[in-house]
Amino acid sequence: MIVLAALLALEALAMIAVLVVLLVDLATLRPDSYASAVALVVIAAIAAIWLCAVTLAFWRGRAWSRAGAFTWQVIQVAVAIGAFQGAFAQPGIGWAILLPSLLGVVLLLTRSVIQHTRRA
Numbered sequence: 503m504i505v506l507a508a509l510l511a512l513e514a515l516a517m518i519a520v521l522v523v524l525l526v527d528l529a530t531l532r533p534d535s536y537a538s539a540v541a542l543v544v545i546a547a548i549a550a551i552w553l554c555a556v557t558l559a560f561w562r563g564r565a566w567s568r569a570g571a572f573t574w575q576v577i578q579v580a581v582a583i584g585a586f587q588g589a590f591a592q593p594g595i596g597w598a599i600l601l602p603s604l605l606g607v608v609l610l611l612t613r614s615v616i617q618h619t620r621r622a
Contacts, residue, residue: 521546528540568615571610576603579603
């Protein structure tokens, strides 16, 4: 349970870091499309806020946090698969995203996590 809480917290911090990088890029670089750049920043902000909420809810033992955490892990697996493919493939980034996501899925299915988030 503690390992999964730490993993979710690290993923939340990573998403906040992505948001900061996107904000700095938006402020310092000229994007091809300002609308797309702003939309990407907004989506990253929503994801960071959501992941922080899921992490906090999991720490408090809320049942819904398991579903939110599982959904996030599936999204990360999809992003990792995308990182392995295409003209700009980055296998190192793909593995860095995929392995923690798979660990998260396994931990979400453990007895201690299920008991922690079970309603009283």
